[in-house]
Amino acid sequence: MKWRQLKLYRFIWAFWLIVASMVTGVVGFQLLEGYTLEEAFYMTVITISTTGFQEVHPLSTRGRLFTAFYLLVNLGIITYTVSVLTTYLFEGELRSIWKNYMNEREIKRFTGHVIVCGFGRNGSKATRDLLACGERIVVIEQNADLFNSKPEGDGKLNCLTGDATDDELLIRAGVQQAKALISTLPKDADNVFVALTARGLNPDMQIIARASEKTTEQKLKRAGANYVVMPDEIGGSHMASLITQPEVIHFLELLNGTGPKKMHLEEVHLDQLHQDLRGLSIRELDLRNRTGATLIGLNRNGSEFLVSPDGDMRLQAGDILILLGSQAQIEKFTKLFYS
Template sequence: MKWRLLRLNRFIWAFGLILTSLVVGVGTYRFMEGYTLAEAFYMTVITISTTGFQEVHPLSSKGRIFTSFYLLINLGIIAYTVSVLTTYLFEGELRAIWQNYMNEREIKRFSGHVIVCGYGRNGARATNDLLASGERIVVIERNPEVTLHKRHHDEKLNLLTGNATEDEMLEKAGVRQAKALISTLPTDADNVFVALTARGFNPDLQIIARASEKTTEQKLLRAGANYVVMPDEIGGSHMASLITQPEVIHFLELLNGTGPNKMHLEEVHLNELREDLRGLSIRELDVRNRSGATLIGLNRNGSEFLVSPDADTCLQAGDVLILLGSPSQIQTFSQLFYLKR
């Protein structure tokens, strides 16, 4: 419940100030002026609210001085309380709290989804690409302003506000039922901690973690990460390749580009194909002539990877096909080869 306490902190603080002011006012009027409890409470309320009703009994000199300062202090308290209420009612914080609660309820029913820890540059890019691929995503972001802003633009995105290094937040994100987790937190130490914690919750979880330092890579792998990505290193290699192999880079950019020339890589598991196709050879599948897509690789049951496999290679249980083609070619392949659901 920590995220709710953090989001409600200002509201609780304002309520606490008003309650404290009431107690101080009632106690002071009762013992300084000799008022009964009911009279002291009445005097406190009309002073705080500045309604200006008549005093219960004439105040002493000390009572007038106390009332003057008490009134000035409460003007500040009331102004602060009104600002907090305005923020919750008109700037969407109350709505955000409610939406976070509803997200938690919905996420409890998720299975086979992807968790993204951190919604910075890398996390946002990963989330957008995964959503474009039709994956169900749960994002954990520590900064409430970021999640509030994102919800205004995409209310369908499942966002949780909190610290991804906490066990409670990972459980709320459904880490036990998730199929993968991407950790893109700013510090390597946090990413190591998330990988270690997530692996403890789910031994079968696929974990991809970001690292800034080369020395962190082995720590992340020991903590349970399946893959470690170093954005700075990749960026430097990419810039060097633009000089040494520019056309190769231009081709690779087609895979992530937009427009009619965009290419797409598709991963096809053998059990997704029609049953009558699963024992055929690559020649008999005739993927190129039937769909226009090109079979560029074959993962043989996780044991070896065949690049441009021989046409006489027969498909076996556990194989994964890697196809290259335009969106329309991939769609044609899906219509002709995929198992009907």
């Protein structure tokens, strides 16, 4: 059981203990002493609170024994309740529970967001990049301490603490309305389970999963993952390329770096452009001269990918343009060409 849930259950348990104690006292005084409901309630309250006011009527021997045991039991209940309330008041648990409640209310309204399962090295990096692109994110992580390193200053990141393999938690994260899920859990078996569960709950979402072993790749795809990423294999290839093709790697690092020299790859769908631009040829668009950005690829209606497409090629419905440029060049393209 998660620690935060345990504390909430302790609070609820303390409340019901008080209620049960009150009912026991009222019923006990009525049966043993023949008190009316009002008299029994009064006796219960002064006994629990140990205020020491005078009894309504002198107690019988059975009544005194009952009151003695009732007092002893209630001393334990009151002590437990006070400790729980102290925890909530001085450790900020009430504020934390309220914050989690509002967080989950906000997530329920999300559609088209991205769920990231696991906030380790891979998950936190993916989260930062997605936030930089303006995506709404819900992160699921079992270790709440990792959230201390979450990107600050962006309200679009919502965090849920728990096991991402739990169906209920995925539903609370809005998996049925999400557009994509990234699973970066340390164990391959957990990533397979998350992919299988998410695909069952949302057949249309895009699922990207991390794998450590090559044998897991096909299992993840059978479970429903669209893409499988193997960080160790990618890292090894990257190190080898630094020896065989160092300048190519330096260029690629410009795409993932920071600062004024950072380059951007932009994916532009044809229906994002002004209506009067959609039937023009690549030469007529004159992207290079007008914006400084370079068209390096074109996906023709999802069936064919063309690298450095011919200038006379005319754009068609469903085409996706891949642009390369600086931040300023991409912003200029957006201003001139977007509808």
